[in-house]
Amino acid sequence: MAKELFAGQKNNRYKIVISKAAISKKNLAPLLKEHRKTLVISDDGVPVNILNKVVAVCKPSTKVFKIILKHGEQAKSIQNFQRILNFLANNNFDRTDLIMAVGGGVVGDISGYVASSYLRGIQFIQVPTTLLAQVDSSVGGKTAINITAGKNLVGAFYNPKGVIIETSVLKNLPTREFKAGLAEVIKYALIQNKPLFSLLRLHADEILSMDPHLIEEIIYLSIQTKAKIVSKDERENGIRAILNFGHTFGHAIEAHGKYKKILHGEAVAKGMKIASKISYLEDLISKKELQEIIALLEKYGFDLSLKQYKYGELKPFIFRDKKIKKGKLNLVLLNKLSNAIVISSFEAKNLSKGLKD
Ligand SMILES: NC(=O)c1ccc[n+]([C@@H]2O[C@H](COP(=O)([O-])OP(=O)(O)OC[C@H]3O[C@@H](n4cnc5c(N)ncnc54)[C@H](O)[C@@H]3O)[C@@H](O)[C@H]2O)c1
Ligand SMILES: [Zn+2]
Numbered sequence: 001m002a003k004e005l006f007a008g009q010k011n012n013r014y015k016i017v018i019s020k021a022a023i024s025k026k027n028l029a030p031l032l033k034e035h036r037k038t039l040v041i042s043d044d045g046v047p048v049n050i051l052n053k054v055v056a057v058c059k060p061s062t063k064v065f066k067i068i069l070k071h072g073e074q075a076k077s078i079q080n081f082q083r084i085l086n087f088l089a090n091n092n093f094d095r096t097d098l099i100m101a102v103g104g105g106v107v108g109d110i111s112g113y114v115a116s117s118y119l120r121g122i123q124f125i126q127v128p129t130t131l132l133a134q135v136d137s138s139v140g141g142k143t144a145i146n147i148t149a150g151k152n153l154v155g156a157f158y159n160p161k162g163v164i165i166e167t168s169v170l171k172n173l174p175t176r177e178f179k180a181g182l183a184e185v186i187k188y189a190l191i192q193n194k195p196l197f198s199l200l201r202l203h204a205d206e207i208l209s210m211d212p213h214l215i216e217e218i219i220y221l222s223i224q225t226k227a228k229i230v231s232k233d234e235r236e237n238g239i240r241a242i243l244n245f246g247h248t249f250g251h252a253i254e255a256h257g258k259y260k261k262i263l264h265g266e267a268v269a270k271g272m273k274i275a276s277k278i279s280y281l282e283d284l285i286s287k288k289e290l291q292e293i294i295a296l297l298e299k300y301g302f303d304l305s306l307k308q309y310k311y312g313e314l315k316p317f318i319f320r321d322k323k324i325k326k327g328k329l330n331l332v333l334l335n336k337l338s339n340a341i342v343i344s345s346f347e348a349k350n351l352s353k354g355l356k357d
Pocket of ligand 1: 045105131142
């Protein structure tokens with residue numbers, strides 16, 4: 001059964017449709033009808049059948065142009081940013097035309113940033129095709145590209161016009177990518193969604209084997225949680241930071257492995273274990289709650305070992321985190337299960353203890 005919800009604020013709301021076959025004329029035609037031209041941006045790792053389906057559904061509502069980037073994080077480059085802008089200009093796209101991102105978070109991020117800046121902003125639609133993009137990057141309005149000094153350092157807050165989530169495309173994802181995406185789903189359960197926590201605990205086998213109803217449900221609950229948090233703090237001045245639960249440590253682990261050894265979600269799973277352990281050490285959650293969290297992460301097959309990371313090696317990466325404000329490390333911890341908080345005063349020794357197995 002299809003599910004729908006809205007994100008964004010009053011004057012800027014957008015609809016998110018989630019279903020097994022969401023890439024349909026019924027869902028897309030109303031979004032396309034005022035746009036004479038549409039630039040579909042994708043990458044060469046996105047299965048061709050998905051792209052062909054999107055293009056077929058778009059016609060004849062709009063004239064379709066395509067740019068297919070080389071897949072990988074390096075696609076979010078200044079060079080590609082400029083290449084896409086020039087393509088738009090050379091094909092006389094004007095402010096009434098449209099951009100459509102068909103792919104994972106990489107495609108979504110660069111497409112959104114192009115949309116935010118071409119002619120000072122044209123509309124765009126997200127058609128996320130990885131689990132990470134479906135539960136995280138396609139919602140919330142953050143867009144970005146990378147520069148040599150670092151990832152996501154240039155970008156804009158810019159909401160899409162709509163998000164079309166076709167869950168059946170996940171069948172094509174490598175199992176490892178799919179599982180890594182589930183780390184973000186577990187994150188929503190831990191920071192604010194108790195029913196999602198129970199669902200994940202009770203139905204791990206069905207979710208791991210991609211039961212369509214459960215997949216639709218966990219995507220819906222994830223986005224609902226994210227949209228609710230973002231609507232209170234679109235520009236990340238406060239509460240939105242809880243979406244980074246496990247990420248300060250996860251990013252440090254990713255950076256330590258030079259972004260090669262471990263997927264983002266796998267690092268975030270370890271990071272969530274660390275943050276949960278610190279929450280326990282700070283007397284915020286009970287031992288039982290900590291054990292429940294670890295058991296859940298293990299149920300989904302995450303390797304939570306921390307042996308290979310020495311505090312001293314991770315520390316510089318932890319303190320380089322973008323979320324440091326005025327020199328203070330803010331930690332996202334759990335006050336109880338499904339209730340995250342941001343804390344800036346904690347026992348320094350708990351930080352190093354949390355990083356031990
Ligand atoms: N804007 C945000 O709020 C936000 C949030 C989280 C992450 N991100 C960004 O998202 C990016 C990571 O996104 P990602 O994990 O989706 O990676 P990705 O976009 O690189 O996709 C992973 C790989 O899967 C391929 N792929 C896409 N759909 C597929 C499908 N259905 N079947 C098989 N293969 C498919 C892609 O071609 C790519 O090679 C990072 O750049 C990160 O910074 C942004
Ligand atoms: Zn993440």
